[in-house]
Amino acid sequence: MQNIELTDKNFLTSDLIYTCSDIDSNNKIYIIDKLNYLLAELIDLSLTTKQxxxxxxxxxxxxxxxxxxxxxxLIIKYQDIIAERVVQLNGIALGTIDSVYNKTSLKHYPCNINNIQNHLKELSRRYNIVSTNNRKIINDIKDVVTADILIDSSRALDQCLWLIESNIEKNL
Ligand SMILES: [Fe+2]
Structure with missing residues (x-):
């Protein structure tokens, strides 16, 4: 049986997984990498939202x-859809804490704040980063079905960003 090595650099398609998908394998690897990167950021974002x-x-x-x-x-709904799209493309969805830690571009969330306005400002910056990254991936990938999923997740991220920013008082 073939071993599958999982490292943070190895986003992997697996020969062990059977699929009839006729998407070009290089294109699949590219999409899987982008989706796992976005998955890591969505997991990071969901944890900071709970924080x-x-x-x-x-x-x-x-x-x-x-x-x-x-x-x-909303965020965890798209984590699940995106992780399952990775697997549909013959990849391995990477959702462990170490994968998230290695892939996310978001800064550490401060744990020493409790003021609502400070939390909302910290969150809005992070939602904006993930929303921007999500949009870039839509433009980068060559698969309309995956792009369609990411248009939905982009819409959800923008809705959350709007909800958060609508509660930020400009002068505080
Ligand atoms: Fe709660």
Whole structure:
């Protein structure tokens, strides 16, 4: 039996997985790599959204606490869809903590804040980065079905960004 080595650089298609998909194999590897990169950022983003959901304090707590859970649920929905697209392309979805740590471009989230406005500003920067990266991948890949999935995830990210930014007071 062939061994499959998993490293952070090895995004892998696997000969062990049978597929009839006729997408060119080089194109598949390229798409799998991009999707695993986006998957890592979405997992990072979902964890930071929960971090804020748990720790915020201040005016309008309950509205923002619930809003952040709505964003979390949207993000994990697309984590799942994107991870399953990787596997449909004969790849291995990389969702472990070490894969996320190695692939994400997001900065460490500060754990020493609790003010709602500070959390919202930190989150908005990260949602904007992931949304921008998601859009770049749509333009880079040559597979309309995957692109269609990423247009949906882009829409969800932009909706969350709008919800978060709408609660940021410009002068605070
Ligand atoms: Fe909760």
């Amino acid at each position: 804020a959901h748990w720790n915020i304090r201040g005016a309008n707590f309950i509205g923002i606490h619930k809003m952040l859970d709505n964003c979390f649920n």
